[in-house]
Amino acid sequence: MTDRRVSRRTVLATLGVLGAAAAGGLAAAPDTGWAQALGQNESVEDALKRLFGGKPMKDGAASVKLDVPLIAENGAVVPVSVTVDSPMTPTNYVKYIYVVADKNRIPVVTRVTLAPEAGRAFMGANIRLGESGDVRAVVEQSDGTLLVVKREVKVTVGGCGG
């Protein structure tokens, strides 16, 4: 009986690996499978649930600074930067900074993984915004605490196309 169970498990595992290989087969890069999972067509609630699994989020207004324009003339290029007040020591640092655009069809814009060597918890990038809506920055610290801030951005011309 035991043997049988093990063999069944092995078969399942093999199938899983094959499935993953097929899914990633389109692109040659090994990391693609995961990256495609990061950016999916879904609602922002689903995205946050998928990334953080319903962990409580604290308001990070005191330590997280999210810099976005109030009005974005062109949604195709919107500069965003996030600065977090953090000592960035090996025991207490900011691990991830997520940028989430609520109204985008692919709400998760980027996930930045930081190392204590970064010296300061900061990231900046140009993003696309499909329409006016909230932009959130979610910060995950090394102890697992989640901090969130959001700002509303008005978009004159949407930049996401499809």
Add this chain to the structure above:
Amino acid sequence: MSDIGKVRLRIPSSIKPGDVVQARALVIHPMERIERDAQGKIVPKNYNYINKVIVTYLGKTVATFDTTQSVAENPFFTFTFRATDPGQLKVQFLDTTGGRYEGTVDIKFS
């Protein structure tokens, strides 16, 4: 389109040891958006966009950006690092077609 993969790195002109330095990396890349057909269904294909940016300084990874199609065309990324020793700062961009573009700059103290 031959410009795809051109990387430009910008660092401050004078850096002192121990400074936290802010650097900007720009790459020329189309970052293809999702296309839909007349019925509004997503056209399934392998969209060519950058999904990973890796910043290394003195051989250590300082920051990694996992990006999606919600990032603008010809994206630039800003990040910081603590300049401890002279050495190489390298930024690598990986896209979904297996493309790998990189730019390096030598950090020197003046």
